Amino acid sequence: MHRNVLTDALGSEDMAVIFQDWSRKAEELQQEINYAIEFNNRLKAGILRLPIGLTERGAPIEVSDTSKSGVSLAIKQKFADVGSSQDTCYGGTSVDITNDGMIVRYYELNHDDMPPSRMNQREFTFPEPQDITDVAWDQTYSLRLVVTVNKNIPQTLLRGTKHFLKIIVLPPNDELEPYPATMPTTDEPDRIPNDEELQVINTAFGSREALAAKRITLDTKNVVISPALEAPAEVKSGILYINPNTLRGPPEQLKIIFEGHELCHLSGYDEQESRNLTIQYLIQHKLLSSHIEFLASNKIGLVVESNWLSCLKNLDKNLQGVSQRKITMVSPEVGLLAKAGGLADVLDGLSRALINLGHDVSIITILYDSIDREKFGIKDTGASVPVYIGKELTEARIYKTDINGIKVLLVYHPLYAKSMYLGVRQEHYDMAREAGFGVSTDRGWTLHELSFRQAVFFKEAALGAIVALGLNPDIIHLHDWQTGLIAASLKEELRYKNNPILNMAGIIFTIHNLGYQGRFDKHLLELTGLGWNVFTMDKLEFYDNINLLKAGIVYADIVNTVSQTYAQEIQTEPMGEGLSAALRMKGQDLLGILNGLDYGEFNPKTDRRIFFKYNSEGVLEKKLKNKIALRKLLRQEGFAIKEPEDLYAPLIGVVARLVSQ
Known part of the structure; x- marks a missing residue:
């Protein structure tokens, strides 16, 4: 709301400023509340994308087996003393998930000794992984870990990408099972989805209205139920093939698995146009090849055609020509x-x-x-x-x-x-x-x-x-x-x-x-x-x-x-x-990335700022003539150019600031 309107309504400009400041804080508070509700709903639904580390970018993650049934996540974080040229490790965090429980360790920065001679270590041990609901510490460099863990969580569902650790967390509910690497199959032929199955797919995306808003059409023309399909889902030529067992998982989990991929034709577009728009969707939602590869390699999400996956992999290296930015x-x-x-x-x-x-x-x-x-x-x-x-x-x-x-x-x-x-x-x-x-x-x-x-x-x-x-x-x-x-x-x-x-x-x-x-x-x-x-x-x-x-x-x-x-x-x-x-x-x-050169502007054949234009022929002769003309101009401008002229003495011109670097 414009301040002049508020001033008239509230009687003074000071009150208008106070009201705007308050309303902005109220809006931010509501956004925080909405975020907390969404976070809680996702946690209860069994799906959590958990950022880690001291910055929003997260930290490098290594996944390794500690036992046949356990997983260890070593979250290696390196902090350097910006006040020193030393590369000093300041702290770290590790998470171990095993059948015996979950252990969270972290090393805090010692503020009194910089760089620190030793680290203070704190350790949290939980004998019952499914009961973990809150792990928090509130040091200057803090991490709040809120997670529910089923101790049978398979390693294939724990993977780190470059920017975040994505953990699909299953609530302690015997009715929910994680997707296996290979889905149960039968010899039944492919068929179109029935109304109930189609509704499940639509629900995974939010609603039919949400699909329409994205101009995505999921109907019997481009969705096939494939009982013989080993992977949860697969796309071929714009058709979504899906194992019927996949639809028995929670809708929220389906949404994570399918969202952002080439699920179907877009209404009114041919296959190539559909793919180009899908690429734009992936870029806008930051679902690039690392995400696709993550899902495909674990057979949790779509198994896409090899040339389509290659296209996505190349997207990271060269976005040019794929779509207008x-x-x-x-x-x-x-x-x-x-x-x-x-x-x-x-x-x-x-x-x-x-x-x-x-x-x-x-x-x-x-x-x-x-x-x-x-x-x-x-x-x-x-x-x-x-x-x-x-x-x-x-x-x-x-x-x-x-x-x-x-x-x-x-x-x-x-x-x-x-x-x-x-x-x-x-x-x-x-x-x-x-x-x-x-x-x-x-x-x-x-x-x-x-x-x-x-x-x-x-x-x-x-x-x-x-x-x-x-x-x-x-x-x-x-x-x-x-x-x-x-x-x-x-x-x-x-x-x-x-x-x-x-x-x-x-x-x-x-x-x-x-x-x-x-x-x-x-x-x-x-x-x-x-x-x-x-x-x-x-x-x-x-x-x-x-x-x-x-x-x-x-x-x-x-x-x-x-x-x-x-x-x-x-x-x-x-x-x-x-x-x-x-x-x-x-x-x-x-x-x-080297700064580029505009060959249209900096071209001695067409450059209007030089005295004698030239091309690949006669370079030395024309450059010498330009040097003589430039020296003459500099003398006219008051520069101390020695005479008689030494035509072969170097003449160096620099357009730049002179700084310590």
Whole structure:
């Protein structure tokens, strides 16, 4: 609800702000309650996806037999001291499930001795596995494990993927049996499902209305009951073959087994179109080849055709050409509009390259006062979004333009649009005072807070614009420290975590220069909308301050930087600038990708910026002529070029900042 309306209704602007703050908290509370109810229902139903580890990404998991009837899960977690170049193990957790019970062990961080000389160990032992309902500890680095375990749970139902540990937990009910590796079969011929069987399948997806909303049609034309099928289900040429015994499991378990796979034809589409849309569904719901392979290898879910499985496996390596992606870039610099360094050029070139590949690309940046609105055809969209900076409520106006075929959205606020990178220059203090910002006599602190507030504004405005304009991105691509808070909020704040437009998007965070990190006083965290639970060594905390570049590294699904060599270098000190441990924790999710070159623009045959154009013939002659002409131009510009000319002396030009790295 708009604040002006609330002010009129409640009689004062202060009351309007209090009401909006309260209503936002109430909404978050209701979302928490809904999440708890859903969690409890899934637990009772016997199906639980349990995230583990100190971050939402989980920890590496190894599964091994400890006995013929028992399973041991070694959850290996490595924590590194970000204040040291040492690679130090800080703690870990292990879970053992055997016929004799379940043992949970964890090692807590010793805060008084860093790095710790020894670990404090706590152990929980449960002689009756089916009675386990709650295991919890509340240290700074905490894990709450709430699980019901049937001691006959087979090893085939315990597997870890890269990002989470998925445990199918069966309630202590003798009537429910886990799916065996091979289903019971008979020689009966295949047949169409009867009404009762079809209803069971529909129920597993929620309802017929839910199916219709997804444009999925399950009827007698594309579902076959196959009593001779050994696997629970199988898809061939868009037809779902299902063993009738599979339908006797709980509906919730069926839903886990079948959801997101190529179950059937989509209404109105041929088989190939159906597959392409299914791939999009898999990507949007983060059910890529690791999930398909997990189910197929254990014969719990669909056994898909080999070429279809190969297609899904290749999806991880190369999504190009499979389907159009909606990509939203967020950056403080963009091409011709706002440039302080090479980041602006990267955004321009990368966006155009992705558009040429058929993707739908948009960029969000700030509409700085220095940008010529008329020159770049910038128009007001008529939309604005609320922006919370701590308890202060303001708004951002959204503008738009098109730069060389790239859709650009610009968010505006009269203070935070004053300049790029507010707070780095002394004159920004006067800008803030003139804009009505409550400056203090401590100029240094005012500039420090102003810089942080601009980052918070950018986070709130960018995410608000994505939702308000219905961008529905598949990928949110963030650039450098000014966007790190966006990654953290998407994973931590309920208002974003539960937003259907945002919570299905993958997050990529690009480090253009690790030397610029956005380090701020920890007390400013209260302005972000994040809780103090993120002020831990594995999240935003950095030498008792907060680090926005680290936020992007920790919370992004994928982190990439400008080359493979640089990606390797920054995983050790001193090139890691204090963040080498956090970067090593990303593992294979830290990538190095060379910045590309636009051969259409940087082509000596057509380049308008050089004196003498050339191609593969006559390279040396034309390059020498260009060198002579450039030296002449530099002398005219006042550069100290020695005379007489040494035509063969090297002439090196660099367009870059000179920094310590």
